[in-house]
Amino acid sequence: MTTETPGQEIHPGAASPAASTAPWPGAESGQSTTKHFLMCRPEHFAVEYAINPWMDPSAGADRDLAIRQWEELRSVYEGLGHRVSLIDPVEGLPDMVFAANGALVVGGRVYGARFKHPERAAEGPAYLEWFVRNGYDRVREASFTNEGEGDFLTLDHVILAGTGFRTDITAHSEAQEFLGRPVVTLRLVDPRFYHLDTALFPLNGHNVAYFPGAFSPGSQEVLRRLFPHAVIADEDDAVVLGLNAVSDGTHVVVNAEAAGLRRTLEHEGFKVVPVDMSELRKAGGGPKCCTLEIRG
Ligand code: ARG
Numbered sequence: 001m002t003t004e005t006p007g008q009e010i011h012p013g014a015a016s017p018a019a020s021t022a023p024w025p026g027a028e029s030g031q032s033t034t035k036h037f038l039m040c041r042p043e044h045f046a047v048e049y050a051i052n053p054w055m056d057p058s059a060g061a062d063r064d065l066a067i068r069q070w071e072e073l074r075s076v077y078e079g080l081g082h083r084v085s086l087i088d089p090v091e092g093l094p095d096m097v098f099a100a101n102g103a104l105v106v107g108g109r110v111y112g113a114r115f116k117h118p119e120r121a122a123e124g125p126a127y128l129e130w131f132v133r134n135g136y137d138r139v140r141e142a143s144f145t146n147e148g149e150g151d152f153l154t155l156d157h158v159i160l161a162g163t164g165f166r167t168d169i170t171a172h173s174e175a176q177e178f179l180g181r182p183v184v185t186l187r188l189v190d191p192r193f194y195h196l197d198t199a200l201f202p203l204n205g206h207n208v209a210y211f212p213g214a215f216s217p218g219s220q221e222v223l224r225r226l227f228p229h230a231v232i233a234d235e236d237d238a239v240v241l242g243l244n245a246v247s248d249g250t251h252v253v254v255n256a257e258a259a260g261l262r263r264t265l266e267h268e269g270f271k272v273v274p275v276d277m278s279e280l281r282k283a284g285g286g287p288k289c290c291t292l293e294i295r296g
Contacts, residue, residue: 032250036083038130038292039074042066042097043089047283051117052194054284066279070097073253073275073287080251080273085294087130095120098285099292100149100197102127106159106179108296109138113148116166127292140178146171149292150195156205157182158226162196164188164216186223187216197244197288203231203270204249209261211238231268237261241277244286253287 047061077084089096102123104111112128115121127148131139146152151167152175153160161172161183169185176183186196190213193199199214200223209231212220223230233243242258252265256274265272277286 032080032248034081034083035077035248036085036294037077038085038087038099038102038127038294039070039290040087040089040096040099040102042070042280044091044094045097045280045283046094048094049117049119051119052284053191054281056282059282061282062279066097069275069277069279070290073277073290076253076273076275077246077291080248080253082248085134087127090122090126093120093123093126095283095285096123096126097280098150098283098289099127100289101147101195102292103131103148104146104152104154104159104175104179105131105136105292105294106154106181106296108136109179110136110140111146111148111152111175111178112139112141114142114145114171115147116145142171142174144168144171144174146175147195150197150289152183153196153200153202153208154181154293154295155202155208159183160186160196160200160208162186162188162199165191165194167196184222184226186219188214188219189216190214193238193243194284195289198241198284198286199238199243201243201245201247201288203247203252203268207231209233209243209245209265211235211243214238231261231264233258233261233264241281241284241286244288246288246291255281255286 045063045066047055110131113124145168147166151162159181163169164187172183172185193214200210208227211233237258237260240257242255242261245254251271253273262272
């Protein structure tokens with residue numbers, strides 16, 4: 001297990017599996033990869049504004065429960081051998097727990113987030129600063145609105161990029177140019193699935209699971225062409241944010257309520273690790289939203 005105090009880098013000990021030798025994580029088909037995640041403890045978590053249909057400030061959220069659920073997620077990752085780094089939570093940024101939105105990191109290059117809503121704007125610089133402080137020198141401040149891994153999902157040969165609610169399509173080409181990886185635009189059409197990572201997740205470096213109803217007809221066709229063997233989830237799985245999952249190629253960390261998806265994944269040979277993120281879902285988030293993957 002790897003533990004770190006916020007802002008410090010400690011390298012994994014003997015208990016962690018050896019580092020991947022693949023060109024980038026996920027490149028070894030059918031194998032699990034050891035990942036490096038950045039997370040932010042929900043010490044200031046609250047539902048104080050509504051910027052997606054899941055958020056109801058009058059409903060109230062239990063911060064202590066959110067912290068317990070987040071701690072469980074963190075220990076699940078560490079138990080699977082992944083490395084977890086922490087960023088200090090900032091008071092007044094109740095959504096900062098959703099680390100996936102903080103940046104997109106591929107091959108050691110850090111493409112910064114630029115949030116659509118002013119309520120979250122300060123998170124972009126906070127995450128970028130963490131990377132600079134931790135020695136990442138290939139860092140790009142974005143010129144266009146984008147919400148990091150919320151809308152950019154990385155596979156071996158392509159980065160899938162959502163647009164329609166948050167990330168501007170102009171950010172897709174900015175990311176492609178900076179990262180040197182092909183970026184494929186996918187249009188989101190259902191406001192409940194406002195980020196790409198609420199409707200789709202990579203199963204490994206070359207395949208995905210997704211809920212077709214979240215995408216425009218043209219984007220559904222693109223997905224069928226790119227991923228003929230994808231796992232297709234239904235609306236019951238999607239409305240519990242079952243697609244907001246994290247796979248290392250072997251284990252899939254998924255919201256416990258996504259019963260149908262869990263069965264399908266098991267049938268496909270994945271090891272399902274259910275987690276309860278019900279309190280964080282009140283802000284529209286699940287396991288993936290709490291997890292920023294650092295690649296390279
Ligand atoms: N309340 C946050 C928002 O609407 C939730 C973000 C969830 N993050 C994600 N990667 N989908 O911005």
